[in-house]
Amino acid sequence: xxxxxxxxxxxxxxxxxxxxxxxxxxxxxxxxxxxxxxxxxxxxxxxxxxxxxxxxxxxxxxxxxxxxxxxxxxxxxxxxxxxxxxxxxxxxxxxxxxxxxxxxxxxxxxxxxxxxxxxxxxxxxxxxxxxxxxxxxxxxxxxxxxxxxxxxxxxxxxxxxxxxxxxxxxxxxxxxxxxxxxxxxxxxxxxxxxxxxxxxxxxxxxxxxxxxxxxxxxxxxxxxxxxxxxxxxxxxxxxxxxxxxxxxxxxxxxxxxxxxxxxxxxxxxxxxxxxxxxxxxxxxxxxxxxxxxxxxxxxxxxxxxxxxxxxxxxxxxxxxxxxxxxxxxxxxxxxxxx
Numbered sequence: 001x002x003x004x005x006x007x008x009x010x011x012x013x014x015x016x017x018x019x020x021x022x023x024x025x026x027x028x029x030x031x032x033x034x035x036x037x038x039x040x041x042x043x044x045x046x047x048x049x050x051x052x053x054x055x056x057x058x059x060x061x062x063x064x065x066x067x068x069x070x071x072x073x074x075x076x077x078x079x080x081x082x083x084x085x086x087x088x089x090x091x092x093x094x095x096x097x098x099x100x101x102x103x104x105x106x107x108x109x110x111x112x113x114x115x116x117x118x119x120x121x122x123x124x125x126x127x128x129x130x131x132x133x134x135x136x137x138x139x140x141x142x143x144x145x146x147x148x149x150x151x152x153x154x155x156x157x158x159x160x161x162x163x164x165x166x167x168x169x170x171x172x173x174x175x176x177x178x179x180x181x182x183x184x185x186x187x188x189x190x191x192x193x194x195x196x197x198x199x200x201x202x203x204x205x206x207x208x209x210x211x212x213x214x215x216x217x218x219x220x221x222x223x224x225x226x227x228x229x230x231x232x233x234x235x236x237x238x239x240x241x242x243x244x245x246x247x248x249x250x251x252x253x254x255x256x257x258x259x260x261x262x263x264x265x266x267x268x269x270x271x272x273x274x275x276x277x278x279x280x281x282x283x284x285x286x287x288x289x290x291x292x293x294x295x296x297x298x299x300x301x302x303x304x305x306x307x308x309x310x311x312x313x314x315x316x317x318x319x320x321x322x323x324x325x326x327x328x329x330x331x332x333x334x335x336x337x338x
Contacts, residue, residue: 038077038282041149041175042070043168044158044271045138046083046093046107050118051265051310052131061311062093064115065158065181068268070102071315072275072302073156075323077282080149082106082168084141086114096316105146112137119267128266145171154282157201158271159183162193169200177287179203179278180232181270184210195230204232205274208239220245221252234292236277238270244296251289255296258304258330265310269303272315276302297334301326 044066050059070081080103087109097104113136120129141164150173157165157180165180180201186194187210198204204227208220215223224235224247234248243256277299284291301323308314 038154038285039080039152040073040077040154040156040278040282041080041082041106041145041152041168041172042066042073042156042158043082043165044069044156044160045115046081046085046089046097047115047117047138048089049267049311050116050131051267052118052120053265054123056310058310060116062096063117063267063311065160065268065271067097067312068271068306068315069156069158069275069278070097071100071312072272072306073279073282074100074102074275075302075318075320076276076279076298077154079103079279080106080146080152082143082145082149084108084110084138084143086110086112086137089114100316106143106149108143110137110141114138121265142167153177154278155179156274156278157181157197158274162186162190162197166193166197166200169197177202177281179205179274181205181274182210183207184213187213198227199231201232203234203236203278205236205238205270205277207270208237208242208245211235211237221247224252234287236296238273240266240269244273244300246292246296248289248292253289253293253296255293255300255334258300258326258333260304260307263307264313266307267311269306272306273299273303276300297330298323298327301330 045064046067047064048060049063066081066083070079073079085107089109094104113134115136115138116134118131120131145168150171152172153176155169155172155175155178157169159181169178178201180197182194211220211223211227212218215226217223217226220237224237224245227235237245239245241257243254246253277295280295280298281287281291305314305318
């Protein structure tokens, strides 16, 4: 089991009463007890990435939101990955995912080119320019998930159009917990569809500027609390190098980022965080404030592994033991008072 349940993740907890925003949501008596079936259905891009920094460039390496999420979540629970790739997608990458015990029966090869993304970073990795995006065959994809995927208890709808997220969600029978991620382009171009999706989502992950835009609030705490009125009961606000903020059942939890000496590539950091977060919750079999705090810690640990190499360079060498060691180290950093 990754992460010792006896290890306390303290972080910083704020009561909702500390803010002027009041949300009508009552904490269930025992929160949510999850089923023993831990399998996660994940939807997201499986892509070919080109990444540039001033001293280095890599071309057509394995990337995509679905790839990073599934890879990191698979250290905690079984993952079923749904995506669409083109005929040009290398078979070696699919074999690599299979080797890591990721179920790829939901990845469909179709006519056309695979999704491609080309990003360029500054020397300090604090600024990123998207040089080009080629949606390829993913642009109009409407994948049909395998029959045995339909009973998945946990569903993660990775960053893609809200229509595609809803298309997949409609194919799942009574999921226990639905997670969704998004990005600024969907807030601007598909807001109505996104709002329709949020009514069916339990846990919503979003970055800080997107949360402020969606809620129309400059305060992240007010923004997170306000978004729960749209449907999700739990909001996770990703703040990059400033850590993460969670709002659930009238409580705020804030955790810092894990300090890393050398950041090589931040591509996929948010998806890696989501993989650790969702995988940890599925593994625990319970949603409570304590399990959420532990999931945030596991997500933070997975994200810091992701940024240590280009693409999956560091993650593919990762072991469960190394995750355990870093989890304990991170928990030790958070113990301020006895």
